[in-house]
Amino acid sequence: MRLSRIIMALAVGLAVVAVPTAAGAAQPQPTPSATTDPPQPPPYPPAAAQLTVNRPTIYLGETVTLTGTGFGPNETVDIVVSVAPLAAPAAGQAPARRSDGSTVAMAPVAFHASAAPSFTAFTNAEGRFTRNYKPTVEGLLTFTATGRESGRSASTELRVLPPRQPLPVTGDSLGTPMKLGGGLVAAGALMLLMTLAWRRRQRLGGAAR
Numbered sequence: 001m002r003l004s005r006i007i008m009a010l011a012v013g014l015a016v017v018a019v020p021t022a023a024g025a026a027q028p029q030p031t032p033s034a035t036t037d038p039p040q041p042p043p044y045p046p047a048a049a050q051l052t053v054n055r056p057t058i059y060l061g062e063t064v065t066l067t068g069t070g071f072g073p074n075e076t077v078d079i080v081v082s083v084a085p086l087a088a089p090a091a092g093q094a095p096a097r098r099s100d101g102s103t104v105a106m107a108p109v110a111f112h113a114s115a116a117p118s119f120t121a122f123t124n125a126e127g128r129f130t131r132n133y134k135p136t137v138e139g140l141l142t143f144t145a146t147g148r149e150s151g152r153s154a155s156t157e158l159r160v161l162p163p164r165q166p167l168p169v170t171g172d173s174l175g176t177p178m179k180l181g182g183g184l185v186a187a188g189a190l191m192l193l194m195t196l197a198w199r200r201r202q203r204l205g206g207a208a209r
Contacts, residue, residue, distance in 0.1 A: 049127075051145045051154035060163045063134045066143060071127040072150030079131070080118045080146075083139045086159065121145070135160045 049070035058064055071077055117136075121129040127150075135141060138160050146153040 049145070049147070049150075049152035049154040051143060051156045053143070053156050053158050056157070057159040057161065058135070059161050060135060060138050063132055064158060066121070066131045066133055066145075066156070068121065068123070068129045068131075068145050068154065069127065070154070071123045071129070071145070071147040071152050073123060073125045073127050075123050075127075075147050075149045077121045077123060077129060077145050077147050078118065079121060080144045082142045082144070083137050084142070085139050086161075123147070138162055 047070045049068065051066065051068050054065045054067070055062075066079070068077060119131070119133070121131040123129045133143075135158070141158040141160055142155060143158065144153065144155045
């Protein structure tokens with residue numbers, strides 16, 4: 001009798017413990033919120049577009065190469081060119097000089113940028129392009145490249161100086177060629193005299209025999 005009571009008491013205790021557990025499992029679990037979830041890393045930002053020129057200063061009539069990077073893959077890039085006059089040198093500074101030593105006249109003028117003919121370039125799969133450009137005007141040129149699909153933009157500048165002037169002909173530059181030519185003429189005259197003397201000697205020797 002006692003054994004049956006003990007078994008009954010154990011069964012009742014287990015039932016009492018199991019009822020709250022089952023009730024808790026039946027309740028809906030709270031969904032994770034944005035505040036409790038671990039933060040996601042931001043997407044990797046694309047590299048900024050860049051535009052460079054292989055020579056910062058050239059003379060009118062020369063050609064430069066523009067290089068663009070960081071644009072969209074396989075897209076058309078519009079390149080707009082604006083032109084501003086070259087500024088005069090600051091007070092106390094020497095004027096710009098060409099490679100031959102002559103100075104470049106740069107009169108002070110108001111800054112009024114004008115537009116030069118624009119053109120296009122095409123990027124490869126990496127968003128890179130190269131484009132040759134031959135300026136037709138003097139001044140400070142600003143190139144602004146903008147991708148049609150990506151909208152990315154970049155700029156660079158180029159100074160275009162007046163055309164190169166030929167080196168002036170001076171007395172020193174003429175002296176060396178004239179001296180060289182005079183020496184060659186003198187050597188040729190000496191060889192001619194020696195040839196004539198040798199022939200005359202041969203003739204006199206033959207007559208004496």
